[in-house]
Amino acid sequence: MLKGKVAVVTGGSRGIGRAVCLELAERGADVAFLYAGNEEAASETLSALQARGVRAGAYRCDVSDAAAVKACMAQLLAEFGTVDILVNNAGITRDKLAMTMSEEDFTRVLSVNLSGAFYCARQIIPVLVRKKSGRIINIASVSGLMGNPGQSNYAASKAGLIGLTKTLARELASRNITCNAVAPGFVETDMTASLSGGGGSLAESIPLRRFARAEEVAKLVVFLASPDAAYITGEVIRIDGGLAI
Ligand code: NAP
Numbered sequence: 134m135l136k137g138k139v140a141v142v143t144g145g146s147r148g149i150g151r152a153v154c155l156e157l158a159e160r161g162a163d164v165a166f167l168y169a170g171n172e173e174a175a176s177e178t179l180s181a182l183q184a185r186g187v188r189a190g191a192y193r194c195d196v197s198d199a200a201a202v203k204a205c206m207a208q209l210l211a212e213f214g215t216v217d218i219l220v221n222n223a224g225i226t227r228d229k230l231a232m233t234m235s236e237e238d239f240t241r242v243l244s245v246n247l248s249g250a251f252y253c254a255r256q257i258i259p260v261l262v263r264k265k266s267g268r269i270i271n272i273a274s275v276s277g278l279m280g281n282p283g284q285s286n287y288a289a290s291k292a293g294l295i296g297l298t299k300t301l302a303r304e305l306a307s308r309n310i311t312c313n314a315v316a317p318g319f320v321e322t323d324m325t326a327s328l329s330g331g332g333g334s335l336a337e338s339i340p341l342r343r344f345a346r347a348e349e350v351a352k353l354v355v356f357l358a359s360p361d362a363a364y365i366t367g368e369v370i371r372i373d374g375g376l377a378i
Contacts, residue, residue, distance in 0.1 A: 134160045134161065134359055134360070135157060135160040135161050135162035135218075135355075135358065135359065136160075136161035136162070137161075138161075138162045138163070138217040138218060138358075139162065139163045139164075139165065139188075139213045139214070139215055139216050139217050139218070140154075140157045140162045140163070140164050140165070140216075140217065140218035140219075140220065140358065141164075141165050141166070141167070141206075141209065141216050141218070141219050141220070141253070141257065142154050142157070142164060142165075142166040142167070142220040142222055143166070143167045143196050143220065143221055143222050143223035143249065143250075143253055144166075144167065144168065144169070144196075144222040144223030144224060145164070145166025145167060145168060145175075145178055145191075145222070146166065146168035146169075146171050146174040146175040146177075146178050146191070147168075147171065147174045147178075147322065147323055148320070148322030148323055148324060148347055149222055149272060149317070149320055149322060149347045149350050149351065150166065150220070150222040150223065150272075151174070151178050151181075151347070152346075152347035152348045152350065152351035153220055153222060153350075153351045153354045153355070154166050154178055154181075154182060154189075155178075155181055155182065155185070155351070156348070156351040156352060156354070156355045157218070157355055157358065158181075158182050158185040158187045158189070159185060160355060160359070161187065162187065162217075162218065162358075163187050163188035163189065163213060164182050164187060164188075164189050164190075165189070165190040165191075165192060165209045165212075165213055165216075166178065166189075166190070166191055166192070167192050167193075167194045167196060167205065167223065167253075168191060168192070168193060168194075169193070169194075169195060169223070170193060172193075175191045175193070176191070178191065179191045188213065190209065190212060190213065192205050192208070192209055195245075195249075196223045196245060196249030196250070196252060196253055197241075197244035197245045197248055197249045197252075198252075199248075199252045202249070202252040202253055202256060203252075203256055206253070206256035206257065207256075210260065215260060215264070216257050216260050216261070216267075217261070217264070217266070217267055217268065218267065218268045218269075218270070218358045219253060219254060219257045219261075219267075219268070219269045219270070220270045220271075220272070220354060220358070221249070221250035221253055221254065221269070221270070221271045221272065221294075222272040223245060223246075223249055223250075224245060224246045224272065224274075224290075224324075225241070225242060225245050225246065226242065226284065226287050226324060227241060227242050227286060227287075228283040228284055228287065229283060230282065230283055231285040234285060234286060238286060239285070239286045240286075241286075242286035242287050242290050243286060243289065243290050243293070245290075246287065246290035246291065246293075246294065247290040247293040247294055247297070250271055250294055250297060251297060254269055254297075254301060257269075258301075258305065258310075261305070261308070261310045262305070262308050262310070265308050265309050265310075266308075266309045266310065267305075267308075267309075267310040267311075268310070268311055268312075268357065268358045268362075269298075269301060269305075269310065269311070269312040269313075270312075270313055270314070270315060270354050270357050270358060271294050271295075271297065271298050271312070271313070271314045271315070272294075272314070272315055272317070272350075272354075273291045273294045273295050273298070273314040273315065273316045273369060274287070274288075274291040274316055274317060274318075275316050275317065275318045275371060275373050275376055275377040276288040276291050277289075277290070277291025277292040277293075277294060277295055277316065278291075278292075278295070278316055278369070278371070278377055279377050291316075294314060295314050295316075295369055298312050298313060298314040298367065298369065299312075299367045302366040302367030303367065306366055306367075311357075311362070311363070311365060311366035312366060312367065313357050313362075313365060313366060313367070313368045313369070313370065314368070314369045314370070315350065315353055315354055315357070315369075315370055315372060316369050316370065316371045316372070316373065316377075317345060317350050317371075317372050317373060318339060318344075318345065318371070318372070318373025318374055318376035318377065319335065319336075319339065319344040319345065319373075319374075319376070320344060320345045320346070320347055320350055321344045321345070321346055321347065322347055325344065328344075338376070339373070339374040339375060339376050340374060340375030340376070340378065341374030341375055342374070343374065344374075345372060345373070345374060349372065350372055353370060353372050357370075
């Protein structure tokens with residue numbers, strides 16, 4: 134389904150990003166992913182991609198550093214020749230109640246989660262515009278839709294990402310490029326490892342009574358990247374077990 138396509142996934146070494154990389158490769162796409170610094174996780178993901186018989190590349194790059202993103206995307210484009218799909222997935226949390234949150238914690242989360250997505254999109258958009266086709270998928274969160282105590286930085290970054298998604302969708306629709314956001318609830322990854330996914334009180338607050346598996350989110354992302362989703366743009370799709378109903 135995605136044979137001949139090249140996908141770039143930020144934060145591809147672990148969690149949801151890793152699952153997205155593997156699902157894209159299952160569908161035949163070549164996959165380049167960015168990661169922050171976890172070499173062990175990156176090399177595991179790289180091997181798993183190569184085992185699926187696609188071209189794969191791992192690029193260490195802090196998405197909050199505009200110059201580093203520019204250099205990384207240039208290198209990646211030189212090596213892969215093109216890009217068809219961008220998945221802005223890299224993200225962090227630094228939770229604290231607003232009254233005790235430092236400026237550093239606020240701005241760092243905004244820089245990685247929101248500015249990082251913008252920097253990556255800005256480098257890839259000219260390639261997609263020249264091809265008159267492409268897909269951008271941003272991983273937001275239900276926090277950006279509902280707000281969440283302790284996450285003023287994170288919720289603001291994800292709400293901002295939704296605004297970015299809708300704007301890019303409008304800017305790029307005439308070039309046959311779609312841009313959508315996926316808004317997960319709780320997903321079983323390192324980010325939520327300290328929370329209870331198995332059956333604790335948090336899981337009980339979710340109508341479907343469990344956290345999502347990263348693979349479930351990945352399948353939605355890959356659907357949005359596929360030809361079947363050609364007429365969907367500017368959309369925010371919740372995948373949250375009913376959390377934000
Ligand atoms: P995770 O398991 O903590 O993995 C984070 C990934 O992002 C890693 O690959 C990490 O690289 C990379 N990363 C972090 N900071 C980066 C930076 N500055 N530059 C480049 N890469 C960076 O996270 P996750 O749970 O899979 O979350 C992925 C996305 O889904 C995030 O945007 C998150 O906000 C969103 N989300 C998650 C949940 C959830 O419940 N897990 C819910 C809603 C939304 P290294 O491996 O090198 O550190």
